Amino acid sequence: MGKNRKKAADLGGAESAAEVKTAAKERFTVSVHPLFLLFGVWFLYERQFLLFLVYTLAAVIHEFGHAGYAARIGCRLTRLRLMPCGAVVSGDIEGIPLGDEIRLALAGPLVNAACAAGFAALWWLYPDTYPYTDTAAVASAFLAAINLVPAYPLDGGRILCCIAVKWKGETFARRLMLGVGIAFSVCFFALFAASCFFSPNVSILFFALFVLFGTLGARDERYTRFFSDFSRGLARGMPVRRVALLQSSTVRRALRFLERGKYLELLLFDEGGELVCVLSQDEFLRMISGADIRAPLSACLAEQEEEDGDFSRSDGE
Secondary structure, eight states, X not given: OHHHHHHHHHHHHHHXXXXXXXXXXXSOEEEEOHHHXXXXXXXXXXXXXXXXXXXXXXXXXXXXXXXXXXXXXXXXXXXXXXXXXXXXEEEEOTTOOHHHHHHHHHHHHHHHHHHHHHHHHHHHHOGGGHHHHHHHHHHHHHXXXXXXXXXXXXXXXXXXXXXXXXXXXXXXXXXXXXXXXXXXXXXXXXXXXXXXXXXXXXXXXXXXHHHHHHHHHTTTHHHHGGGSOOHHHHHHOOOEEEEEEETTSBXXXXXXXXXXXXXXXXXXXXXXXXXXXXXXXXXXXXXXXXXXXXXXXXHHHHHHHHHTOOSOGGGGX
């Protein structure tokens, strides 16, 4: 009973913290990356600032495609960041299944593709509109295609990351995306270097920087999300993943069972096969905070028991 009261108090405190965080996220903010401003200055210098504005508008429409699908599945995206060659929208998508995240990533390119198709239909119905809409149509089609490149922060990178998480887990996905992002950046830098022998294409240089900064900036995103507030995911409903482990298993091994979109419940057993305790995901993450990743779970459990006695061995009786 004491443990249940403690859990209720913890849940009450978590709910209050969640309310504060939710209130802080209510405002939709727009920020600008310094490279975006530099990109605009370059287009202004080249007397193509209108082209820059058209591509920026197409990128914003793209990001609102993501926001629209997020709202449909009960999520809220709260920040738009303008970057060279595009934009990035972010917010709270905690707890959604990987399938929904893939569809969320596809929403942006699909909106751009629909815009491009709409312009093509307009030309067929009203051919005189072509000179006024061709740039917007090309920009929409280009953004739909380029965003499928499998590198962060592009949507193709998010899709590849979700597939990698499903296939091999979070750790493999992070390493894969870091390697793929750097590889694509190097390729784009090489293309820019090659263009310098003929007619330098500065857009390729900015795109290479866009991918490089996006890759390095998103390197730990999928890992740190495990340690964030789960109140919204629980409000939407999350399936529970129950895993039985020996208490002699390491923290590293236990972390492999964390899966986005599912709430972990660990059943710890001793070497004799007797149940020691049951840990919720919140309790598990709190227990291992600051622990050596190679430490056995039994050591973390003993340390936690010494601190506050939260995890009593009577749970297993």
